[in-house]
Amino acid sequence: MHVYIGGAYNGKRNYVKQHYQHKVQHLFEGHIPEDTVFESQDVIIIGRFExxxxxxxxxxxxxxxxxxxxxxxxxxxxxxxVCICTDMGRGIVPLEKEQRFLRDTCGRLYQAMFAHSEQVIRIWYGIPQIMKEE
Known part of the structure; x- marks a missing residue:
């Protein structure tokens, strides 16, 4: 698993599409494909985890x-x-209970994803910063 994280509209998708341009890409926004068979050389891109x-x-x-x-x-x-994650909150705690739940759950999910992933890259306005690489 490769994880790309950054703020909204910081160039994550463009970076990922360019980085994997020579592979067959399957993009899924807001859902995880089930009962779909992919080739081992394909790239499965999932975004909008919120x-x-x-x-x-x-x-x-x-x-x-x-x-x-x-x-x-x-x-x-x-x-x-490839998982594209939006960095939510940046330390700001939302007032609404539902928004806190979303932020907290995404944070816990991202922690689990980071622990499992081979590579974590932060994208900051189109510029990659390697956070983890195995």
Whole structure:
């Protein structure tokens, strides 16, 4: 798994598309594909994890993280999995309970993704910064 994180509209998608331009790319925004078979040389790109978390808001934070990580790990075994994550909050705590839940759950999901990933790169206005590389 490769994770790219950065603020909204910081160039993450453009960087990823260019970085993997010589591979077959499958882009999924706000959902994780199920029952789809990919070639091992393909790149599966998933973005908008905040939408995924909101779709599972009836579950606890731990249940959401466990369920989504299980699906991501399954995809990671099939092909190169690329996750595009929006850095939310930057230390600001939202007033609304739902927004706090979203921020906190995304943070926990990102921690699990970072721990599992081979590579984590922060994109800051189109400029990559390697945070983790194995």
């Amino acid at each position: 939408q995924l978390v909101q779709q599972h808001a009836h579950l606890t934070e731990d249940e959401i993280v466990a369920r989504l990580m299980e699906k991501l790990k399954q995809l990671d075994r099939q092909a190169t999995l």
